[in-house]
Amino acid sequence: MAVPGRQVSVPRSRPGAPLGTAVDQARLGAALTRLAGTPAERLLARPELPAGEALAARGLPARTIDGFLRPLLAALLCDPDLTTSSRCADLALRAFARGRLCLPEGGADALPELLARTLPPGTVHTGVRVTSVSTTSVTTAEHGEIRCRAVLVATGARAAAELLPGLRVPEFHPVTVVHHTTDEPPGTGASLLLDADLGGPVAHTAVVSQVDPTRAPAGRALVSSTVLGRSAGDVDTAVRMHLARLYGVSTARWETLAVHRTVEAVPAMRPPHDLRRPVRLIAGLYVCGDHRDTSTVQGALHSGHRASAAILTDLGAGRSMHVADPVPTVPRAA
Numbered sequence: 001m002a003v004p005g006r007q008v009s010v011p012r013s014r015p016g017a018p019l020g021t022a023v024d025q026a027r028l029g030a031a032l033t034r035l036a037g038t039p040a041e042r043l044l045a046r047p048e049l050p051a052g053e054a055l056a057a058r059g060l061p062a063r064t065i066d067g068f069l070r071p072l073l074a075a076l077l078c079d080p081d082l083t084t085s086s087r088c089a090d091l092a093l094r095a096f097a098r099g100r101l102c103l104p105e106g107g108a109d110a111l112p113e114l115l116a117r118t119l120p121p122g123t124v125h126t127g128v129r130v131t132s133v134s135t136t137s138v139t140t141a142e143h144g145e146i147r148c149r150a151v152l153v154a155t156g157a158r159a160a161a162e163l164l165p166g167l168r169v170p171e172f173h174p175v176t177v178v179h180h181t182t183d184e185p186p187g188t189g190a191s192l193l194l195d196a197d198l199g200g201p202v203a204h205t206a207v208v209s210q211v212d213p214t215r216a217p218a219g220r221a222l223v224s225s226t227v228l229g230r231s232a233g234d235v236d237t238a239v240r241m242h243l244a245r246l247y248g249v250s251t252a253r254w255e256t257l258a259v260h261r262t263v264e265a266v267p268a269m270r271p272p273h274d275l276r277r278p279v280r281l282i283a284g285l286y287v288c289g290d291h292r293d294t295s296t297v298q299g300a301l302h303s304g305h306r307a308s309a310a311i312l313t314d315l316g317a318g319r320s321m322h323v324a325d326p327v328p329t330v331p332r333a334a
């Protein structure tokens with residue numbers, strides 16, 4: 001399926017800052033090209049260390065590692081301390097080297113909406129809260145019990161463990177995203193700025209409206225900035241001050257649109273990390289999500305694919321599985 005996405009240019013460590021000498025850049029380019037062509041299985045067979053330790057053994061100059069690879073990996077993994085498994089870090093870097101960075105046009109909801117549109121009308125019901133599951137039924141807060149032949153729990157790790165007691169709940173990396181608008185966009189084009197100098201709370205920032213204008217209020221620029229780790233206190237002021245230095249413009253008149261703090265944003269993937277956690281619990285009960293694979297959209301999709309394959313095998317079913325039953329209506333308590 002083609003997902004409309006807009007590409008973000010190769011990150012820069014600071015406006016105008018070169019990534020080391022021309023030789024350094026050539027070595028980095030060659031290393032990324034090699035990584036892009038390495039089969040995933042080969043990366044998964046490498047020794048597994050915390051990513052920060054493994055970087056030192058890559059044979060690249062310290063300025064390339066500290067000025068580019070560390071902040072890039074921190075951004076890709078939402079892990080400022082790079083405690084993530086080096087195998088997962090290699091996979092993330094390989095995905096970057098193969099496809100660069102992109103944003104789904106219209107926002108993060110675009111991908112699930114496109115997937116849902118390929119199904120017969122009425123197959124997907126949103127806004128329904130599940131309170132318990134079994135191999136033959138799902139109980140919902142709004143529509144009572146729905147009978148079924150199999151249940152796939154596709155929530156985040158904590159909600160999955162509430163519905164399926166005994167499931168492991170991992171540690172998480174917290175992420176805060178701050179959105180500003182301005183009618184005077186800084187002139188960085190569609191680049192993602194990485195802060196290699198750790199000169200403030202922002203790990204990376206971009207003028208997102210340069211990549212996808214549909215995300216911004218009409219006629220204004222949208223600047224989205226990410227703070228990794230726990231953010232406390234007046235994060236907006238600290239972020240504005242840092243952005244003023246990163247973009248080299250005054251941010252005093254920028255308007256704050258939103259500050260989203262997600263404490264359990266991304267499941268931690270410390271070594272040893274199992275990239276293929278079981279998705280079939282027992283016949284009739286399945287689980288998928290980023291906590292069963294890598295902590296990314298791709299990981300969530302891979303685990304969903306594994307789980308749906310297990311369900312089809314257990315049910316002995318072919319491809320004609322789509323049945324759009326109406327969700328029963330249960331009167332709400334006043």
Ligand SMILES: Cc1cc2nc3c(=O)[nH]c(=O)nc-3n(C[C@H](O)[C@H](O)[C@H](O)COP(=O)(O)OP(=O)(O)OC[C@H]3O[C@@H](n4cnc5c(N)ncnc54)[C@H](O)[C@@H]3O)c2cc1C
Nearest residue numbers: 128129130154155156159175262265289290295296297300
């Ligand atoms: C700020 C932020 C930035 C990120 N950036 C990136 C990125 O750039 N690239 C990337 O690959 N990943 C990124 N991620 C991670 C990515 O969003 C997740 O890995 C991915 O969304 C996981 O998908 P999932 O299907 O496992 O879970 P989710 O996307 O969390 O979906 C689970 C769904 O289950 C629903 N649910 C929960 N409980 C119930 C219940 N009881 N009944 C019914 N429904 C329920 C929830 O409402 C939710 O819709 C980011 C995450 C955050 C928070």
